[in-house]
Amino acid sequence: MTAFPLPPGSVIGVLGGGQLGRMLALAAARLGFDVAVLEPEADSPAARVAAHAVVGAYDDPSALARLAELSDVVTYEFENVPARAVATLAELGVETAPCARALAVAQDRVAEKTFLNEAGVATVAFAAAHDAAGAAEAVAQVGVPALMKTCRDGYDGKGQRWVEHLADAAAAFAALGGDPVIVEAPADFMRELSVIAVRARGGEIAIYPPGENHHENGVLRRTSAPAQVSRKAAEQIERIAHQILNSLDYVGVIGIELFELKGGRLLVNELAPRVHNTGHWTQDGCEVDQFEQHVRAVAGWPLGPTEPHHRVEMTNLLGEEAAAWAALAAEPESRLHLYGKREMKAGRKMGHVNRLHPLK
Amino acid sequence: MTAFPLPPGSVIGVLGGGQLGRMLALAAARLGFDVAVLEPEADSPAARVAAHAVVGAYDDPSALARLAELSDVVTYEFENVPARAVATLAELGVETAPCARALAVAQDRVAEKTFLNEAGVATVAFAAAHDAAGAAEAVAQVGVPALMKTCRDGYDGKGQRWVEHLADAAAAFAALGGDPVIVEAPADFMRELSVIAVRARGGEIAIYPPGENHHENGVLRRTSAPAQVSRKAAEQIERIAHQILNSLDYVGVIGIELFELKGGRLLVNELAPRVHNTGHWTQDGCEVDQFEQHVRAVAGWPLGPTEPHHRVEMTNLLGEEAAAWAALAAEPESRLHLYGKREMKAGRKMGHVNRLHPLK
Numbered sequence: 001m002t003a004f005p006l007p008p009g010s011v012i013g014v015l016g017g018g019q020l021g022r023m024l025a026l027a028a029a030r031l032g033f034d035v036a037v038l039e040p041e042a043d044s045p046a047a048r049v050a051a052h053a054v055v056g057a058y059d060d061p062s063a064l065a066r067l068a069e070l071s072d073v074v075t076y077e078f079e080n081v082p083a084r085a086v087a088t089l090a091e092l093g094v095e096t097a098p099c100a101r102a103l104a105v106a107q108d109r110v111a112e113k114t115f116l117n118e119a120g121v122a123t124v125a126f127a128a129a130h131d132a133a134g135a136a137e138a139v140a141q142v143g144v145p146a147l148m149k150t151c152r153d154g155y156d157g158k159g160q161r162w163v164e165h166l167a168d169a170a171a172a173f174a175a176l177g178g179d180p181v182i183v184e185a186p187a188d189f190m191r192e193l194s195v196i197a198v199r200a201r202g203g204e205i206a207i208y209p210p211g212e213n214h215h216e217n218g219v220l221r222r223t224s225a226p227a228q229v230s231r232k233a234a235e236q237i238e239r240i241a242h243q244i245l246n247s248l249d250y251v252g253v254i255g256i257e258l259f260e261l262k263g264g265r266l267l268v269n270e271l272a273p274r275v276h277n278t279g280h281w282t283q284d285g286c287e288v289d290q291f292e293q294h295v296r297a298v299a300g301w302p303l304g305p306t307e308p309h310h311r312v313e314m315t316n317l318l319g320e321e322a323a324a325w326a327a328l329a330a331e332p333e334s335r336l337h338l339y340g341k342r343e344m345k346a347g348r349k350m351g352h353v354n355r356l357h358p359l360k
Numbered sequence: 361m362t363a364f365p366l367p368p369g370s371v372i373g374v375l376g377g378g379q380l381g382r383m384l385a386l387a388a389a390r391l392g393f394d395v396a397v398l399e400p401e402a403d404s405p406a407a408r409v410a411a412h413a414v415v416g417a418y419d420d421p422s423a424l425a426r427l428a429e430l431s432d433v434v435t436y437e438f439e440n441v442p443a444r445a446v447a448t449l450a451e452l453g454v455e456t457a458p459c460a461r462a463l464a465v466a467q468d469r470v471a472e473k474t475f476l477n478e479a480g481v482a483t484v485a486f487a488a489a490h491d492a493a494g495a496a497e498a499v500a501q502v503g504v505p506a507l508m509k510t511c512r513d514g515y516d517g518k519g520q521r522w523v524e525h526l527a528d529a530a531a532a533f534a535a536l537g538g539d540p541v542i543v544e545a546p547a548d549f550m551r552e553l554s555v556i557a558v559r560a561r562g563g564e565i566a567i568y569p570p571g572e573n574h575h576e577n578g579v580l581r582r583t584s585a586p587a588q589v590s591r592k593a594a595e596q597i598e599r600i601a602h603q604i605l606n607s608l609d610y611v612g613v614i615g616i617e618l619f620e621l622k623g624g625r626l627l628v629n630e631l632a633p634r635v636h637n638t639g640h641w642t643q644d645g646c647e648v649d650q651f652e653q654h655v656r657a658v659a660g661w662p663l664g665p666t667e668p669h670h671r672v673e674m675t676n677l678l679g680e681e682a683a684a685w686a687a688l689a690a691e692p693e694s695r696l697h698l699y700g701k702r703e704m705k706a707g708r709k710m711g712h713v714n715r716l717h718p719l720k
Contacts, residue, residue, distance in 0.1 A: 008685055008698045008711075026386050029409045032685070032698025032711065049389045051408035287644065287670075287695060287716060302690040309669055310647075325368055325392070330662040335647060338368045338392025351368075351392065356647060 002095045004201055004300025006072050008032030011051070012295060013071030013094070015058055015085065017044025019339035019349060020077035020275050023283075025049045027291035033299065036070040038063055045340040046077070059084045068092035075252060075298045079106040079273050080153060097251040097298045102273040105248065109151050109182040112271060119247040121240050122267050124259075125185040135173035138183035139163050148172045151180040158218070187267055189259035193227055196279035197241040198253045198293040198303055206293065206303040207241050208286065210234070211278050211314075213257070219347065223314045225281045226359075229260075236266050244271065253294040255279060277349075281312035284335040284354040310356040322350035333357065362455045364561055364660025366432050368392030371411070372655060373431030373454070375418055375445065377404025379699035379709060380437035380635050383643075385409045387651035393659065396430040398423055405700040406437070419444045428452035435612060435658045439466040439633050440513060457611040457658045462633040465608070469511045469542040472631060479607040481600050482627050484619075485545040495533035498543035499523050508532045511540040518578070547627055549619035553587055556639035557601040558613045558653040558663055566653065566663040567601050568646065570594070571638050571674075573617070579707065583674045585641045586719075589620075596626050604631065613654040615639060637709075641672035644695040644714040670716040682710035693717070 006012075012028050014021045017039025025035040025046050036052035037044065047053035052070050056063025059082045067074065067089075074089055074096045086100045105115045110128040117123060127138035128151070139146050144166055150159040161172045163183070173181060192215070197207045211225035229237070241256060255276025257269040279290035288296075288304030296303055317324075322344055328336050331353075338351035366372075372388050374381045377399025385395040385406050396412035397404065407413035412430050416423025419442040427434065427449075434449055434456045446460045465475045470488040477483060487498035488511070499506050504526055510519040521532045523543070533541060552575070557567040571585030589597070601616060615636025617629040639650035648656075648664030656663055677684075682704055688696050691713075698711035 005686055005689075008682070009700065009702065022389070025409075026389055029382070029386055029700065030697055031689075032700050034408055034700065048394055048411035049386075049409050284647065296689070301686070304695075305692050322368070326365055326661070329365075329391075329656070332665050335664075337390055340369065340389065340392050340394065342369065 002072060006033070006299040006301075009034070010072040010299065011036050011070050012298065013038065013067050013074035014046060014050075014077055015039075015067075015074065015081055016077030017041065017046040017053075018077055019045055019341075021046030022049055022339060023291045023337075024075070024077065024275060024294060027289065028295045030292065031295060031299075031301075033295065036067055038067045043342070048340060058082055059088075061088060064088045065092060068094040073097060073298055075294070076103070076274055079103055098254070098273045099249065099251065102248045102250055102254075106271050106273045107152055109149055110180070113182070115247070116244070116268050116271075119243045121243050122265070123269075124187045124267055127183050128180065129173065129183060130180040132170040132173050135181060135183065136166065136169040138181075139166050139169040142183045142185050145186055147184045147186060148176060148181050149184065150176050151182055187259040187261065187269070189261050189267075191260050192269070193229070193237070193258045193260055193266075194223070194276070194278040195237050195241055195256050195258065196253060196276060196282065196290050197245060197256065198290070198297050199245040199250045200297050200303050201251050201300045203246070204303055205242060205245055206306045207238055208279065208282055208290070208306045209308060210237055210258075211281060213278050217347075219318065220277050220316055222316070223278045223281055225285060225312055225314070226308055230264060233260065233264055233266065240266065240268060244268075252297045253279070253290050277316070278314075280337070280352050281314040281354055282306075283337065284356055285310045285312035308359060311359050313355045313357070315353050315355070316349055317351040317353060319344050319346045319348050319350065325351075328353050331355070362432055366393070366659040366661075369394070370432040370659065371396050371430050372658065373398065373427045373434035374406060374410075374437055375399075375427075375434065375441055376437030377401065377406040377413075378437055379405055379701075381406030382409055382699060383651045383697075384435070384437065384635060384654060387649065388655045390652065391655060391659075391661075393655065396427055398427045403702070408700060418442055419448075421448060424448045425452060428454040433457060433658055435654070436463070436634055439463055458614070458633045459609065459611065462608045462610055462614075466631050466633045467512055469509055470540070473542070475607070476604070476628050476631075479603045481603050482625070483629075484547045484627055487543050488540065489533065489543060490540040492530040492533050495541060495543065496526065496529040498541075499526055499529040502543045502545050505546055507544045507546060508536060508541050509544065510536050511542055547619040547621065547629070549621050549627075551620050552629070553589070553597070553618045553620055553626075554583070554636070554638040555597050555601055555616050555618065556613060556636060556642065556650050557605060557616065558650070558657050559605040559610045560657050560663050561611050561660045563606070564663055565602060565605055566666045567598055568639065568642055568650070568666045569668060570597055570618075571641060573638050577707075579678065580637050580676055582676070583638045583641055585645060585672055585674070586668055590624060593620065593624055593626065600626065600628060604628075612657045613639070613650050637676070637712075638674075640697070640712050641674040641714055642666075643697065644716055645670045645672035668719060671719050673715045673717070675713050675715070676709055677711040677713060679704050679706045679708050679710065685711075688713050691715070
């Protein structure tokens with residue numbers, strides 16, 4: 001059994017070598033930890049700032065064995081970790097965080113919404129289906145228009161379709177590939193909020209103030225934080241975060257996306273059991289950012305403060321937008337974060353900029 | 361010729377793999393740069409967060425050739441870089457910053473004080489000597505008590521002796537090893553201040569507010585910043601920083617240690633042509649810290665803001681003091697920085713803690 005808290009010099013394993021893994025590695029290094037990254041591609045953004053790099057598939061037994069050998073604890077930069085990988089790491093005696101249940105819940109939209117409702121957290125109405133006939137039944141149950149999504153592997157707006165008429169349900173199901181789907185009632189929301197929360201091994205919880213998110217073409221464009229929310233909404237968000245984290249006996253940072261409806265009601269849209277793009281503002285708006293909080297939690301350390309010292313507008317730099325680095329670097333209020341990706345592909349998250357303003 | 365500003369993805373070479381190199385590497389990574397570290401010891405603190413590690417002596421031609429091949433620009437974490445290394449890098453066509461002259465000035469206490477006085481910056485009275493007879497003359501000229509120091513390679517209080525009587529001069533010279541020395545008049549100072557300043561490739565200068573330093577046994581224990589200084593002192597410090605940086609046509613961060621005398625007069629004690637221990641408070645007290653500023657300057661980027669958003673007390677963690685990491689991590693006002701050093705040797709700088717307070 002691993003003894004927590006892990007002392008400095010311990011090795012934190014990370015599945016995934018992208019920007020989230022990179023920023024986790026930088027935060028871990030500040031606290032005196034070494035990092036081991038497992039990632040299929042060589043020369044990944046995270047591997048270039050990590051003490052150890054293992055190049056291999058996420059479910060490659062020898063790569064997982066090497067990661068387990070190097071690491072005192074293992075965490076993830078994304079939620080679609082193969083269940084087999086988590087099981088293999090557990091068999092190898094390596095503690096993983098967040099727990100397998102959190103990953104399982106976040107990997108399947110039906111499991112996610114079912115979990116949330118059971119935990120007393122409201123979501124849109126939904127129904128599950130795993131064949132064409134079931135899809136039609138699900139649409140009939142939820143009503144039209146409805147949003148049909150694959151249960152697994154969708155992200156950034158991919159793997160989903162609007163169903164305007166009941167008669168279109170089977171075709172939509174086929175167009176999504178015939179995999180199990182969830183059918184969701186539309187949320188007539190005023191805005192999307194998200195909250196970054198963290199739970200320590202001992203159960204301590206810390207919550208950042210919520211951010212307000214703006215998407216373009218299904219991809220996050222901008223988060224403004226702290227969002228202006230009513231006192232009632234703030235309390236409701238805190239309660240939701242506590243419910244979710246405690247119900248999962250969660251360890252680490254979680255990103256919770258919420259819809260704020262007319263009248264102020266809040267529905268949870270999605271969970272990300274990891275550091276989250278909508279929490280990047282904490283890097284320059286708070287003393288301890290989401291990356292350090294995650295490392296602290298995973299390593300069994302006490303959590304840090306979550307109060308902001310600046311208001312931040314975080315904007316993602318997608319594809320060629322990152323070519324504006326020189327102009328952005330010259331803006332006195334802008335803190336630039338670039339991910340070290342070799343190619344500026346269209347829509348690819350290349351970096352982000354945090355623009356700082358005094359707290360109101 | 362290297363074209364500046366260097367685009368993200370460029371490689372910043374660093375001579376030295378200790379904590380300063382490590383914190384430079386972390387700052388460079390945030391801006392999308394890769395780092396190559398040259399350091400004699402394998403598994404160094406900086407190498408473990410860098411994309412490339414070259415293990416070799418600082419004057420090993422093949423190690424320098426490898427560093428030059430990897431790097432778009434080379435900088436240093438310490439000033440005692442062999443002149444031969446700088447010359448070799450220049451022959452290999454790699455731009456280095458800060459410049460050779462800044463290193464030469466900082467490596468020799470007589471050259472340093474001579475440079476300062478020529479730049480119109482006041483120091484204590486001093487005289488140079490390179491043999492026993494000269495040492496006696498120098499002490500006679502400066503008066504007793506006087507502080508005799510080796511011209512080169514002294515740091516953290518090593519390589520220096522007080523001379524109380526003229527008759528002791530030759531013995532002190534011998535005790536210091538017979539190398540060239542400087543004899544300095546004592547500075548009857550109220551306190552030691554230091555200022556971290558940075559100059560960009562285009563000549564732009566940015567200056568952090570000064571810190572007040574407290575030493576124990578010749579080693580920095582604590583820096584409090586911003587120090588409370590009179591408006592006149594603040595202006596004088598700004599003038600001194602400008603004089604030094606412009607006279608050296610300097611590129612990068614410099615640490616300038618000052619004595620504040622009774623009556624407010626300021627003397628420069630020492631220059632560190634690099635990021636400096638007394639500037640670690642900027643990591644948590646300012647939006648852009650000294651490490652990012654140095655990377656920006658060296659890469660030909662515009663500088664960032666230097667205004668503080670918190671008052672900080674920075675305390676070094678020496679040797680076994682770093683064993684208190686768990687208690688320090690639990691202090692809500694404390695931001696912990698640990699260097700990843702494998703052994704807690706007595707007096708060794710293992711990390712530091714920045715304690716944050718609201719600006720007065």
